[in-house]
Amino acid sequence: MRQIIVGNWKMNGTARLAAGQAEILREAAPGLACDLVLCPPATLIAALVARLAGSAIGVGGQDCHSAASGAHTGDIAAGMLAEAGARYVILGHSERRADHGETDAMVRAKAAAARAAGLTPIVCVGENQAERLAGRAEAVVVGQLAASLPEDFSGTIAYEPIWAIGTGRTPTREDITAMHRAIRACLAERFGLAGRAFPVLYGGSVKAANAREILALPEVGGALVGGASLDPAEFLAIARAARPPDR
Numbered sequence: 264m265r266q267i268i269v270g271n272w273k274m275n276g277t278a279r280l281a282a283g284q285a286e287i288l289r290e291a292a293p294g295l296a297c298d299l300v301l302c303p304p305a306t307l308i309a310a311l312v313a314r315l316a317g318s319a320i321g322v323g324g325q326d327c328h329s330a331a332s333g334a335h336t337g338d339i340a341a342g343m344l345a346e347a348g349a350r351y352v353i354l355g356h357s358e359r360r361a362d363h364g365e366t367d368a369m370v371r372a373k374a375a376a377a378r379a380a381g382l383t384p385i386v387c388v389g390e391n392q393a394e395r396l397a398g399r400a401e402a403v404v405v406g407q408l409a410a411s412l413p414e415d416f417s418g419t420i421a422y423e424p425i426w427a428i429g430t431g432r433t434p435t436r437e438d439i440t441a442m443h444r445a446i447r448a449c450l451a452e453r454f455g456l457a458g459r460a461f462p463v464l465y466g467g468s469v470k471a472a473n474a475r476e477i478l479a480l481p482e483v484g485g486a487l488v489g490g491a492s493l494d495p496a497e498f499l500a501i502a503r504a505a506r507p508p509d510r
Contacts, residue, residue, distance in 0.1 A: 289318040295505065377418075389467070474501040
């Protein structure tokens with residue numbers, strides 16, 4: 264299975280950046296051993312989809328509401344993302360959980376809405392520093408998986424150790440492997456053979472300097488890249504570090 268490299272632009276980007284990124288990435292994509300997904304702010308989705316038309320690069324949103332429509336000022340429905348051309352949506356990112364008080368139950372409802380709209384949800388889970396130091400990292404993440412995924416879930420999981428995001432700190436290879444194995448075991452137990460096929464990405468200060476070491480781990484199905492995805496050269500360097508699919 265090809266690894267997936269997802270670029271989360273967060274609250275960054277302009278139409279000019281999107282145009283430049285699209286031109287560079289669509290030219291490079293055919294030579295990559297991985298799949299690319301770009302998740303810009305919602306205002307740039309339609310323009311990016313148009314510029315990437317005919318390429319294999321996917322586009323996604325960074326969040327969606329659990330309702331299909333209604334009086335939810337400032338929110339966006341999964342169906343609206345799909346109508347703009349998005350195929351993916353990031354859900355439960357640690358910044359959403361921290362800044363907006365999102366709970367596992369809210370993420371679960373959003374994942375169900377995304378599936379109903381035909382989007383592939385990328386559900387984020389991860390522990391904070393206190394939970395890791397207390398030896399509860401795996402228990403916390405497994406608990407998040409149990410509460411954040413609907414019964415008919417099909418999609419992608421992103422493990423993001425909260426203490427590593429934006430800090431430049433990276434867990435050891437052993438820590439990443441152990442957590443990804445725990446996640447995969449949880450998915451297989453709950454969803455059977457289908458769960459074994461769900462990609463599990465790593466997200467936590469991924470950059471060109473550490474991407475090859477992380478992506479070489481057999482348990483890692485790709486990467487969720489934050490700030491580094493805004494620099495096309497850096498993002499491509501990460502993508503080129505992906506493990507060939509026949510390994």
